Amino acid sequence: MKRTDLLIVSKTFNEIFTVADKDNEGSEIERAREHYTRDLELVTSHKSNYPDNAEYWQSQIDRYSAILDGGFEAITFEEYDRRQRDKYLNKKPKEVTEKEFDDMLNVLPPLKWIRNERYSMFCVGECTTMTYYAQYLYDKENKKYYTNLVDIYDKSTWLDKSLGFVS
Numbered sequence: 330m331k332r333t334d335l336l337i338v339s340k341t342f343n344e345i346f347t348v349a350d351k352d353n354e355g356s357e358i359e360r361a362r363e364h365y366t367r368d369l370e371l372v373t374s375h376k377s378n379y380p381d382n383a384e385y386w387q388s389q390i391d392r393y394s395a396i397l398d399g400g401f402e403a404i405t406f407e408e409y410d411r412r413q414r415d416k417y418l419n420k421k422p423k424e425v426t427e428k429e430f431d432d433m434l435n436v437l438p439p440l441k442w443i444r445n446e447r448y449s450m451f452c453v454g455e456c457t458t459m460t461y462y463a464q465y466l467y468d469k470e471n472k473k474y475y476t477n478l479v480d481i482y483d484k485s486t487w488l489d490k491s492l493g494f495v496s
Contacts, residue, residue, distance in 0.1 A: 334350055336348060336406060339361075339396045341396050343413065346360075347361070354403040358402070418461065418486050420477060420478065422476065433453050437453060441464075448494060451464070452464045452465075452479065460482050461481070462478070468492070477491065
Protein backbone atom coordinates (compact mmCIF):
# COMPACT_ATOMS: atom_id res chain seq x y z
CA MET A 330 0.00 0.00 0.00
CA LYS A 331 1.37 3.35 -1.06
CA ARG A 332 0.28 6.74 0.19
CA THR A 333 -0.60 7.55 -3.44
CA ASP A 334 -3.18 4.74 -3.52
CA LEU A 335 -6.84 5.63 -3.26
CA LEU A 336 -9.34 4.44 -0.69
CA ILE A 337 -12.69 3.11 -1.84
CA VAL A 338 -15.17 4.38 0.76
CA SER A 339 -18.91 4.51 1.29
CA LYS A 340 -20.14 8.06 0.78
CA THR A 341 -22.71 7.55 3.53
CA PHE A 342 -20.42 6.57 6.41
CA ASN A 343 -16.90 7.20 5.02
CA GLU A 344 -16.04 3.56 5.79
CA ILE A 345 -13.12 2.05 3.92
CA PHE A 346 -13.97 -0.91 1.68
CA THR A 347 -10.54 -1.40 0.07
CA VAL A 348 -7.45 0.28 -1.35
CA ALA A 349 -7.11 0.82 -5.09
CA ASP A 350 -4.84 2.54 -7.54
CA LYS A 351 -5.98 4.92 -10.27
CA ASP A 352 -6.08 2.09 -12.83
CA ASN A 353 -8.60 -0.08 -10.99
CA GLU A 354 -10.70 2.35 -8.94
CA GLY A 355 -13.77 1.80 -11.17
CA SER A 356 -13.66 -1.98 -10.85
CA GLU A 357 -13.10 -1.72 -7.08
CA ILE A 358 -16.12 0.59 -6.72
CA GLU A 359 -18.18 -1.98 -8.62
CA ARG A 360 -16.81 -4.75 -6.38
CA ALA A 361 -17.88 -2.72 -3.32
CA ARG A 362 -21.43 -2.39 -4.73
CA GLU A 363 -21.58 -6.14 -5.36
CA HIS A 364 -20.25 -6.94 -1.88
CA TYR A 365 -22.79 -4.74 -0.09
CA THR A 366 -25.61 -6.00 -2.33
CA ARG A 367 -24.79 -9.59 -1.25
CA ASP A 368 -24.62 -8.49 2.39
CA LEU A 369 -28.01 -6.76 2.07
CA GLU A 370 -29.51 -9.96 0.61
CA LEU A 371 -28.02 -11.96 3.50
CA VAL A 372 -29.32 -9.74 6.30
CA THR A 373 -32.71 -9.56 4.58
CA SER A 374 -32.92 -13.37 4.64
CA HIS A 375 -31.80 -13.37 8.29
CA LYS A 376 -34.73 -11.13 9.18
CA SER A 377 -37.10 -13.84 7.87
CA ASN A 378 -35.10 -16.76 9.24
CA TYR A 379 -34.56 -15.29 12.71
CA PRO A 380 -37.77 -13.42 13.57
CA ASP A 381 -36.83 -13.17 17.27
CA ASN A 382 -34.12 -10.72 16.21
CA ALA A 383 -36.14 -8.95 13.52
CA GLU A 384 -35.46 -5.49 14.98
CA TYR A 385 -31.69 -6.03 14.82
CA TRP A 386 -31.84 -7.41 11.27
CA GLN A 387 -33.98 -4.45 10.20
CA SER A 388 -31.31 -2.08 11.54
CA GLN A 389 -28.76 -3.93 9.41
CA ILE A 390 -31.03 -3.78 6.35
CA ASP A 391 -31.40 -0.03 6.89
CA ARG A 392 -27.64 0.38 7.24
CA TYR A 393 -26.73 -1.60 4.11
CA SER A 394 -29.50 0.12 2.15
CA ALA A 395 -28.13 3.53 3.19
CA ILE A 396 -24.62 2.52 2.11
CA LEU A 397 -25.85 1.29 -1.28
CA ASP A 398 -28.09 4.34 -1.79
CA GLY A 399 -25.20 6.69 -0.98
CA GLY A 400 -22.76 4.90 -3.26
CA PHE A 401 -18.99 4.64 -3.19
CA GLU A 402 -16.12 6.82 -4.23
CA ALA A 403 -12.34 6.82 -4.48
CA ILE A 404 -10.59 9.35 -2.23
CA THR A 405 -7.05 10.07 -1.08
CA PHE A 406 -5.72 9.15 2.36
CA GLU A 407 -5.56 12.87 3.18
CA GLU A 408 -9.25 13.35 2.32
CA TYR A 409 -10.16 10.33 4.42
CA ASP A 410 -8.19 11.72 7.38
CA ARG A 411 -9.89 15.12 6.99
CA ARG A 412 -13.35 13.53 6.95
CA GLN A 413 -12.57 11.40 10.00
CA ARG A 414 -11.35 14.45 11.88
CA ASP A 415 -14.53 16.35 10.97
CA LYS A 416 -16.69 13.41 12.01
CA TYR A 417 -15.09 12.80 15.39
CA LEU A 418 -13.52 16.03 16.58
CA ASN A 419 -15.92 18.80 15.58
CA LYS A 420 -18.26 18.43 18.52
CA LYS A 421 -18.85 20.61 21.55
CA PRO A 422 -17.79 19.31 24.97
CA LYS A 423 -20.57 17.48 26.81
CA GLU A 424 -21.23 17.91 30.51
CA VAL A 425 -21.20 14.60 32.42
CA THR A 426 -21.72 13.46 35.99
CA GLU A 427 -19.06 12.98 38.64
CA LYS A 428 -19.85 9.25 38.55
CA GLU A 429 -19.13 9.00 34.81
CA PHE A 430 -15.89 10.94 35.29
CA ASP A 431 -14.81 8.61 38.11
CA ASP A 432 -15.86 5.48 36.20
CA MET A 433 -13.79 6.52 33.19
CA LEU A 434 -10.83 7.44 35.38
CA ASN A 435 -10.86 3.99 36.94
CA VAL A 436 -11.76 1.77 33.97
CA LEU A 437 -8.21 1.77 32.50
CA PRO A 438 -5.00 3.52 33.47
CA PRO A 439 -5.44 7.14 32.35
CA LEU A 440 -3.29 8.67 29.62
CA LYS A 441 -2.04 12.29 29.57
CA TRP A 442 -3.35 12.89 33.08
CA ILE A 443 -2.93 16.54 34.03
CA ARG A 444 -3.78 17.86 37.48
CA ASN A 445 -3.38 21.47 38.48
CA GLU A 446 -5.12 24.06 40.67
CA ARG A 447 -7.85 24.72 38.07
CA TYR A 448 -8.69 21.30 36.59
CA SER A 449 -7.98 17.59 36.40
CA MET A 450 -7.94 16.13 32.89
CA PHE A 451 -7.12 12.73 31.37
CA CYS A 452 -7.71 10.53 28.34
CA VAL A 453 -9.26 7.08 28.67
CA GLY A 454 -6.53 4.51 28.01
CA GLU A 455 -8.07 3.09 24.84
CA CYS A 456 -8.61 4.92 21.56
CA THR A 457 -11.97 5.28 19.87
CA THR A 458 -10.34 5.29 16.44
CA MET A 459 -6.91 6.17 15.09
CA THR A 460 -5.45 8.69 17.58
CA TYR A 461 -8.83 9.85 18.91
CA TYR A 462 -9.48 9.27 22.60
CA ALA A 463 -12.26 10.16 25.01
CA GLN A 464 -10.97 12.92 27.28
CA TYR A 465 -12.52 13.96 30.59
CA LEU A 466 -12.01 17.20 32.51
CA TYR A 467 -13.11 18.28 35.99
CA ASP A 468 -13.37 22.05 36.36
CA LYS A 469 -12.54 22.57 40.04
CA GLU A 470 -13.73 26.18 40.15
CA ASN A 471 -17.21 25.51 38.68
CA LYS A 472 -17.44 21.93 39.98
CA LYS A 473 -18.45 20.63 36.53
CA TYR A 474 -17.35 17.57 34.57
CA TYR A 475 -16.92 17.40 30.78
CA THR A 476 -16.00 14.95 28.06
CA ASN A 477 -15.19 15.05 24.36
CA LEU A 478 -13.20 13.15 21.78
CA VAL A 479 -9.75 14.61 21.18
CA ASP A 480 -6.70 13.83 19.10
CA ILE A 481 -4.25 12.74 21.75
CA TYR A 482 -1.34 14.10 19.66
CA ASP A 483 -2.94 17.46 18.85
CA LYS A 484 -3.28 19.56 22.01
CA SER A 485 -5.33 22.16 20.15
CA THR A 486 -8.25 19.67 20.29
CA TRP A 487 -8.00 19.04 24.03
CA LEU A 488 -10.74 19.99 26.48
CA ASP A 489 -8.70 22.61 28.32
CA LYS A 490 -8.40 24.53 25.03
CA SER A 491 -12.03 24.11 23.93
CA LEU A 492 -13.27 25.18 27.39
CA GLY A 493 -11.03 28.26 27.41
CA PHE A 494 -8.46 27.33 30.05
CA VAL A 495 -5.06 28.97 29.61
CA SER A 496 -2.13 26.59 30.06
